Amino acid sequence: MVAGQQPPTADGLRARLTRGARAVQMAWRSAPSIAALWIAALAIAALVPVAVAWVGKVLVDAILARATGEALAWLLVEMLLVVVLGLAQRAASTLRGLLGVRLGLAVHREILQRTMDLELRHFQDPEFYDQLTRARREATHRPLAVAAELLGLAGAVVTLLGFVTLLVSYSALAVLMLLVAAAPAAFAELGFSRAAFELRNRRASDARMLGYLEHVLASDEHAKEVMTLDLGPTLLDRHRYLGEAIWHEERSLALDRLRSVALLSQLGTLSFYGCYAAVTIQAARGQLGLGELTMYAFVFRQGQTSFQAILMAIGALYEHDLYLSNLLRFLAIPAPLRPAMLPAAPERRERGVRFENVGFRYPDQDRFALRHIDLYFGPGDTIALVGPNGAGKSTFIKLLAGLYEPTEGRILLDGHDLRSIPRDALRRRLAVVFQDYNQYQLSARENVGLGDPAHLGDAPRITAAVAGAGASEIVAALPAGLDTRLGRWFAGGVELSGGQWQRIALARAFMRRDADVLILDEPTAALDIDAEAEVFTRVRELAAGRTVFLISHRFANVRLADRIVVLAASGVVEEGDHARLLAAGGLYSAMFRKQASGYALD
Numbered sequence: 001m002v003a004g005q006q007p008p009t010a011d012g013l014r015a016r017l018t019r020g021a022r023a024v025q026m027a028w029r030s031a032p033s034i035a036a037l038w039i040a041a042l043a044i045a046a047l048v049p050v051a052v053a054w055v056g057k058v059l060v061d062a063i064l065a066r067a068t069g070e071a072l073a074w075l076l077v078e079m080l081l082v083v084v085l086g087l088a089q090r091a092a093s094t095l096r097g098l099l100g101v102r103l104g105l106a107v108h109r110e111i112l113q114r115t116m117d118l119e120l121r122h123f124q125d126p127e128f129y130d131q132l133t134r135a136r137r138e139a140t141h142r143p144l145a146v147a148a149e150l151l152g153l154a155g156a157v158v159t160l161l162g163f164v165t166l167l168v169s170y171s172a173l174a175v176l177m178l179l180v181a182a183a184p185a186a187f188a189e190l191g192f193s194r195a196a197f198e199l200r201n202r203r204a205s206d207a208r209m210l211g212y213l214e215h216v217l218a219s220d221e222h223a224k225e226v227m228t229l230d231l232g233p234t235l236l237d238r239h240r241y242l243g244e245a246i247w248h249e250e251r252s253l254a255l256d257r258l259r260s261v262a263l264l265s266q267l268g269t270l271s272f273y274g275c276y277a278a279v280t281i282q283a284a285r286g287q288l289g290l291g292e293l294t295m296y297a298f299v300f301r302q303g304q305t306s307f308q309a310i311l312m313a314i315g316a317l318y319e320h321d322l323y324l325s326n327l328l329r330f331l332a333i334p335a336p337l338r339p340a341m342l343p344a345a346p347e348r349r350e351r352g353v354r355f356e357n358v359g360f361r362y363p364d365q366d367r368f369a370l371r372h373i374d375l376y377f378g379p380g381d382t383i384a385l386v387g388p389n390g391a392g393k394s395t396f397i398k399l400l401a402g403l404y405e406p407t408e409g410r411i412l413l414d415g416h417d418l419r420s421i422p423r424d425a426l427r428r429r430l431a432v433v434f435q436d437y438n439q440y441q442l443s444a445r446e447n448v449g450l451g452d453p454a455h456l457g458d459a460p461r462i463t464a465a466v467a468g469a470g471a472s473e474i475v476a477a478l479p480a481g482l483d484t485r486l487g488r489w490f491a492g493g494v495e496l497s498g499g500q501w502q503r504i505a506l507a508r509a510f511m512r513r514d515a516d517v518l519i520l521d522e523p524t525a526a527l528d529i530d531a532e533a534e535v536f537t538r539v540r541e542l543a544a545g546r547t548v549f550l551i552s553h554r555f556a557n558v559r560l561a562d563r564i565v566v567l568a569a570s571g572v573v574e575e576g577d578h579a580r581l582l583a584a585g586g587l588y589s590a591m592f593r594k595q596a597s598g599y600a601l602d
C-alpha cells in the first residue's frame with residue numbers, strides 16, 4: 001500500500017471544518033475576485049429575506065395606522081429588496097459556475113503536478129491507481145461543491161438565525177421546539193450520506209472495471225482483437241452484470257434514504273405548523289397585532305424552506321466532504337524521499353556505468369526479477385542484452401533509467417550512485433526508446449521534439465533527429481510534413497504503420513544529443529530486415545562515444561555489439577563478444593544457432 005493511503009475514516013467535525021476551509025481557500029486562490037463577489041452575493045441572498053420579513057410587518061402596521069404614504073414607501077422598499085434578492089441569487093449562480101471552471105483547472109494542475117513527483121511503482125499499485133483516478137474524477141467539482149455547500153449552509157444558517165431572532169421575541173420555547181424537532185432528520189441525513197460514500201468506495205474497483213470494459217469495447221487500440229475474437233457479447237455481459245449490481249445497491253440506498261429522511265423531516269414541518277397554529281390562535285384572540293401575524297406567518301413559511309435547505313446542505317456537504325478527503329489525501333501523498341537530494345560525493349573515479357551487486361524485486365513480489373548483477377560498462381561500449389522472455393532484460397533497463405531503485409546494491413553512473421543524481425540531470429544523460437514507446441496524438445514535429453522538450457522549437461534539431469532515425473521519407477510523405485498530426489484520435493490525424501511509428505520514436509531518442517547513454521529496448525521489432533540493418537548502422541554512427549544498451553531478440557543485430565550480456569533466471573549467465581560466446585557453446589550459442597538454423601531452413 002502506498003504511503004499516505006488509508007481507508008476512509010469517520011473524521012471529527014474539526015477535520016471536516018478544516019477541509020471545508022481548505023476547499024474555500026482553494027476556491028479563493030484559483031480566482032480571488034470571482035470568489036469575493038460570489039461570497040458577497042451569497043451574503044446578500046442570505047440577509048435580504050430577514051429584512052423582507054421585517055418590512056412586511058412595518059408595512060402592515062403602517063396600513064393599520066392608515067398612513068398611506070408610509071405604507072407605499074415600505075412597499076417600495078420591499079420591492080427593491082426583492083429585486084436585490086433576485087439579482088444576488090442569479091449573480092451567485094453565475095459566479096459559482098465561473099469559479100467552478102477556474103477551480104477545476106487549478107485542482108487538475110495540482111494533481112498533475114503531484115503526479116510528476118511520483119515514481120513508476122506508484123502507477124503500478126492498483127490502490128494508488130484507484131486513488132489517482134478518483135482524485136482526477138472529483139477534481140472538477142468536489143472542492144467547489146464543498147465550498148458552495150459550506151457557504152450555502154452558512155447563508156441558510158444566517159437567514160434562519162435572523163428568523164429565530166425575530167421569533168425569540170415571540171417565544172423562546174417555540175424556537176427550542178423547532179430546533180429539537182429538526183434534529184432527527186439532520187442526523188438521518190448524515191448517516192445516509194456516509195453510507196452512500198462507503199458504498200461508492202467499496203464499489204470503486206468495480207466502477208474502475210466498468211470503465212476498463214468500456215475502454216476495451218470502444219477504443220481503437222482494442223477494436224481489431226475485440227472484433228476478430230467476437231469479444232463484444234462476453235465483455236458486454238460482464239459490463240451488464242457489474243452495472244446491475246452497482247445499480248441495485250445504489251437504488252436501495254436511495255429509496256431507504258428517501259423513506260427515512262422524508263418521514264423524519266415531517267417532524268420539523270409539524271413543529272413549524274404547531275407554532276404557526278399558536279400564533280394564529282393568539283392573533284384571533286387579539287393578543288397579537290396583524291403586523292406581527294404577517295411577519296410570523298412569513299417567518300414560519302420561509303423558516304421551513306431555510307430549514308430544508310440546511311438539511312439538504314448538511315447531507316450534501318457531508319458527502320462532498322468525504323470525497324474531498326480522498327482528493328486531499330491524494331494531494332498529501334508525500335513525494336518519495338530520495339537520497340538524490342542529498343549532496344553526493346564522487347564515489348569512484350571512473351566513467352561509464354557500473355552495476356554493483358544489484359538485485360531488484362518488484363513491489364509486493366517475493367521473487368527477485370534480477371539478482372547479484374555485477375557489471376561495468378565503459379563509455380562508448382555497445383552492449384546487447386539477450387535472454388529468454390522474463391529473464392529480466394526490461395527490468396535491467398528500467399533500473400538503469402532510474403525508473404526503479406535497486407532493492408539491493410547500487411548502480412553508478414560516472415562513479416555516482418544513480419540515487420544521488422538529481423532526477424532531471426539523470427534524464428538529460430539518458431535517451432531511451434521503450435518496447436512500448438508512446439504514440440502521441442500530436443503533430444509529427446511534436447512527436448519527435450518531445451524527445452527533448454527544451455528544444456521543442458528547434459527545427460534544425462528536429463529535422464536532424466528525423467534524418468538520423470531514417471524517418472525523412474516518412475515525414476516527406478505526410479500531407480503537411482512535420483506539421484501533420486499523427487494518430488486517429490483527432491480530426492485530420494494520419495495513422496502510421498508500426499514500423500513508421502517506431503522510426504518516429506527513434507527520432508525522438510535522437511533529439512537528446514547530450515545524452516551519453518542510449519537505451520534501446522527492442523527498437524527494431526517492427527522494422528523489416530533492410531530497415532533494421534539501416535537503423536543499426538545509424539545507431540552505431542550516432543552513438544559514437546556514447547554507451548549504447550540494446551535489447552533485441554534478433555541475433556543479426558546482437559552479434560554486432562561490443563559486448564553481449566546473457567540474462568536468464570534473474571541473473572547473468574554469460575557475457576563476452578559474439579565470437580567468444582559462440583565458442584563457449586553455452587546458452588547464447590544455443591539460442592544463436594537455433595535462430596540461424598531457422599533462417600537457413602527458410
Ligand SMILES: Nc1ncnc2c1ncn2[C@@H]1O[C@H](COP(=O)(O)OP(=O)(O)OP(=O)(O)O)[C@@H](O)[C@H]1O
Nearest residue numbers: 124362365369387388389390391392393394395396
Ligand atoms: N511491473 C511488474 N510487476 C511485477 N513483476 C514484474 C513487472 N514487470 C516484470 N515483472 C516480472 O519480472 C520478471 C522480468 O521481467 P522483464 O520484463 O524484465 O523480462 P524481459 O527479459 O524483458 O522479458 P521479455 O523478453 O519478455 O520482454 C518477469 O518474471 C516478470 O513477470
